[in-house]
Amino acid sequence: MMVNTVRFALVVVGVFGWSMMLPSATQVGLSNKVLVFPYETDFSFVSLIPQKEMGLRAFTLCMRVATELPEDRQIILFAYRTADYDELNVWRESDGRVSFYMSGDGIFFHLPHITTFRTSLCLTWDSRTGLSAFWVDGKRSTYQVYKPGHSIRPKGSILLGQDPDKHLGGLEAGQSFVGEMADLNMWDFVLSRSMIQAWHYGHRVPKGNVFDWGTMEYELNGNVMVVDDD
Amino acid sequence: MMVNTVRFALVVVGVFGWSMMLPSATQVGLSNKVLVFPYETDFSFVSLIPQKEMGLRAFTLCMRVATELPEDRQIILFAYRTADYDELNVWRESDGRVSFYMSGDGIFFHLPHITTFRTSLCLTWDSRTGLSAFWVDGKRSTYQVYKPGHSIRPKGSILLGQDPDKHLGGLEAGQSFVGEMADLNMWDFVLSRSMIQAWHYGHRVPKGNVFDWGTMEYELNGNVMVVDDD
């Protein structure tokens, strides 16, 4: 395992919240890398810069995730927020369910536990029908209908590791992510079952046009390690 | 994901129970489609029209089913009723067991939980011996002996999604099905183990002579979606 860029990211200039920290410079590309969030903090996170604006009427969001956190601990898995809205939050809830929220009440799925072993997790949603589902290791959950006709607003911030309760602030250690994340990709359309399964097995799929792990622009903040995914 | 026929099915003309609704016209064929029951209701269901009368002395009933409903929620999986009798009801009981009933007391099986991922579920029964079993993903449960000598009466109504407590009425939201059903087939004889396993794996088997998903005649009522089974 090689660790790079971490020392830089650990330079923290104050304790007055994350707006006071000196973020690392923007970096590009995470091919064969995994993000390790080693401790529970209220200041460690990774900002992601999308390839295109996130005004979305459909999407597929995929990542590989592993954690040692207890099963009854709430965990933020993905947070996209504009000034007034949680545009797209993905959670592991304290009751073990996995949920997502767009601008208000969320929906909840009974999935296998997220464990110390890596789970490949995708989420699909289409505004036209509202059909939404999680995909665990290539297997689709039951469809639920969620906010047909809704649009995700553009021009917000995307964070891994923390849930900002307001735009650019309000982080809580008790919701933070601790563990490993890798291979996050996002498309502005719904991938087919065969594409999602191909992604799960590491085969070639069309590169994410919102996020592509291999060419990802990101900024490390606080204590996050970029480790060779060996 | 393509959704068809849904708008039509959503035309509801009253709130006085499902006899007041305008059902969709009869439609034919569900190849590569899945029925999505997105919400808990007392008015959404699908009527099935069998290819032959359901006076049965043996049968195999197969379907693929997935649900997000809690494990302690009673769920109707299949309901065939004549004027005075529940001729053939299949339930997931509130204690997690799966059961079936023909005109009176039922029998109960301890099967793996029905989850958000699709379970392939078959039920076989033969009047001559009374031997009955569920088959989960191609594996047979323990045989139980149930109503040897009994016959299922013909000329009733078959519903997915609701349990009619009387002929054409008496629906309860708390028993309704929420989730996905696909690939329902029924034969008027007991399929062999190898045939049931072939069906589970999606290989060719003799088409159901009571119900065949590919050529099924059905009517949508309330809020049921027909979705491409991707």
Added chain:
Amino acid sequence: MMVNTVRFALVVVGVFGWSMMLPSATQVGLSNKVLVFPYETDFSFVSLIPQKEMGLRAFTLCMRVATELPEDRQIILFAYRTADYDELNVWRESDGRVSFYMSGDGIFFHLPHITTFRTSLCLTWDSRTGLSAFWVDGKRSTYQVYKPGHSIRPKGSILLGQDPDKHLGGLEAGQSFVGEMADLNMWDFVLSRSMIQAWHYGHRVPKGNVFDWGTMEYELNGNVMVVDDD
């Protein structure tokens, strides 16, 4: 599914315990058959006649077994008794453990639950070392040392389905077996791992020299069905 011999076995001439019943005639051979014990009774069982006397200083006992009984219900799986001793009893205990007893206190193993799906279960014991283990679907439990130097006495009776508390009597419904048993074989030596796995997968192994399912001599008593193992 073909059912044979059942009508004959159901001839019961009294309610004064199983010594009063008219057993079926001795029958031979259970190839591709499964024994179905459909109800909880204190009178249904199958007597097995061994090919050689059961004075044993080592053995391998294998069977396939499935049950719908609740997980906290004691179940007799195999009973061999001489006049004064339970020579070899195999139980599923009310705490879910699987146990065996030879002439006194038994030993207990934590195995996966015995469920509605068929489990292949073997038990090996060698008097020389006392090493004993259960094998579930070809996987060995941890060894336990049990009664090194002991011998099993010959000239008793072997029963499936009931536990006789005295020689030829004293049956209890609450301990009876309900479910399916198949492919019972017994050898007077300890089979190797590869042989036990071969047996599990239905491959060829040396025929049991104490019991061989294909040529088994047996007598049905009470309500036990012999069904094609389809």
